Amino acid sequence: MNRRESLKALGLLAAGAGVLATACNGESAKEARIASETSDKLPGVEDWEHERTQKLLEETFFTEHEMATITVLADIIIPKDDISGSASEAGVPDFIEFIVKDLPSNKIPMRGGLKWMDVQCQKRYGQAFIKCTEEQQIQLIDDIAYPDKAKPEMRQGVAFFSLMRNLTSSGFYTTEMGVKDIGYVGNRPGVWNGVPEDVLKAHGFDPENFFG
């Protein structure tokens, strides 16, 4: 079988490249998320894996207040800009709700960290984090977002914020919106002939040589 026949076997040739193109820009990430949460079992996923996922989806871990706090934090970490939308627009809070149930060692650090934020805000500004002004919120974030500069008494907050930041980037850049933003253009049949010539030259490699 040659490459053309490979693609035929995949059912991609008849459908044309259009299928792949729409796969990347199609419906909003939110719709895709909902689809993935309610979809039937993918072929190749074991029954026990699917059942486990369904069970986790039925459970609720975070309270409404916690989810609201997560949403504000996620959008502080990844706001909307000229290239793509915000973390919450990409469905990051719901991803975080799922992933702490899936990887339960995150449950206490997340719940406790959110509480730590509220306690800090209560002491400083007399109210919970989400009730604070944007300016107040950013003042606290600035104290915990830079590990090397943070004061020793802020270290629990630093640890929480690092976790929150990692879960947010995981949740955002693995959606259609995020994949497009980061510029990943693979996951489709193609031919690999090596690094494009202009890139090789820009990096000082010789396009004629296997090892540049």
Add this chain to the structure above:
Amino acid sequence: MVDYQIKESPEIYDAIVVGSGAGGGMAGYILAQAGLNVLMLEAGPFFDPAKDALQLRWPWESPRRGAGTTRPFGDFDAAYGGWQLEGEPYTTANGTEFEWFRARMLGGRTNHWGRISLRMGPDDFKPTDGITDEWPITYEEVKPFYDRVDRMIGIYGTVEGIRNEPDGIFMKPPKPRLGELYIARGAKKAGVPVIPGRGAVLTESSPEIKGRGTCFYCGQCGRSCKVYGDFSSSSCLVMPAMKTGNLKVIDNAMVREVLTNDEGLATGVSYVDTKSLQEYAVRGKTVILGASACESARIMLNSKSSAHPGGLANSTGLVGRYLHDSTGSSAWGFLPQLLDRKRYNEDGVGSVHIYSPWWEDNKKLTFPRGYHIEYGSGLNMPGYGFLNWVPDAVGMVAGNGGEKRDSGGYGALLKQDYRRFYGASIGMAGRGTALARKDNYCEIDPTRVDKYGIPVLRFHYKWANEEVEQAKHMQETFKAVMHEMDAIVLSPEYGADTKYGLEAPGVIIHEGGTTRMGNDPKQSVLNKWGQAHDCKNLYVVDAGPFVQQGDKNLTWTILAMSMRTAEYILEEKKKLND
């Protein structure tokens, strides 16, 4: 009344093959092609990559975005299993460690493996170091089988003429990715040779290979390939063997023991259907174990009879002994030269594009044998955790305007940083020869059984000085390579306290040696054909027969050796019939 009945099949197969991975798959394929009536038992479910591969799925199609919660190599990886299986425990003796990876599925671990396909060389079969044990066979004896495996399954690579890294019959290799060009340049400056990779991926079509598609470069071999463009035993051996009409597969069949007669010859095997829990016994003239090195040893040790009181073919007490995995240690970081890089599809193939075969002269070193280095880089598909390193890395280089930056951050600037650093990471991993030692072994745990009531394995494995010294040398090499390509290292600086990052035995998933072959029946379990000294119609075709691995990933040698054993079985049968 408890209903406990063993269903016995009246049919007598020419051969029963236990396991459907590289070893079992190849043996089943050769025997079925030759017209034998073969039964294959697989402990897991049927798996056809064309239908069951999660290839070309997007990260958002996984609710955990590809995290390794239920599958250690991520949600899309093609191994049903891992280092822990529900209801199938194993134990380790105090003060020792071993991690046992099992894939329960047709094709076993070949569905997800790295496809890195290296031949063992002349010095691997007949070592010259004075420490490691020699095989009862030479490279020249195995070479014709390697050649046939190359043609039958397909492999890319380049002819290099390196003495102990024998060349094969190669298709064209994939070109390096950008990060790998930097790695090759840095490694060469550090005195470490780099050559194109060698992998079981069809980069070209071949008139000798039918029913399989050529690679379309998605870089996802680990998910198994829907067009059979890479080697999985399921798609390339077992299913073609089934098409001959001579091979029957029973899946979800967990083998309990090999059955023997009064003379101690194998008469069949007993197994439990893992779905219905019904017990079965099947009969065969020859029994071939390819259940994986430790699982085959477990079956043999659990097969006790008056003729084989210490377990089947275990009069030496060596079944389970000489267990050895590969050594492994790794490093990673990023290349400032790759920040803000231009985007293009850099998926390439799912096996290695480049690697470093062992290059040192051991006379100058404190350990025998050596290791090779596998490298990786790329504009990879996003997945859970793939950008976690970026906030730390931000503070390690100046910003785009030359300004000093602090690690961490949030907001619009962090979003720019993720874009800036994406695709700049590079990694390298050493895979080396661990010594096959009698004192590293698995045995039957006297007190524990699995959920089927089958006694489980207990492991005794400790690294010794040779392996630790090798890992130290790996880390020194990585440091030099990283330095020469101006990379910034993000992996920990491993010292003696962590054995220089040496992974626990079993983590590299190259375990072998548990049923070693040899010419002396007092010093080995199998003869040089993989046939048990104590039971002439019992053969082992996984990595159990390996006397001593080289640093070469063992699948290609399992395939060549299993082909050789299967043809020996055919010759023996012919002799009986003549």
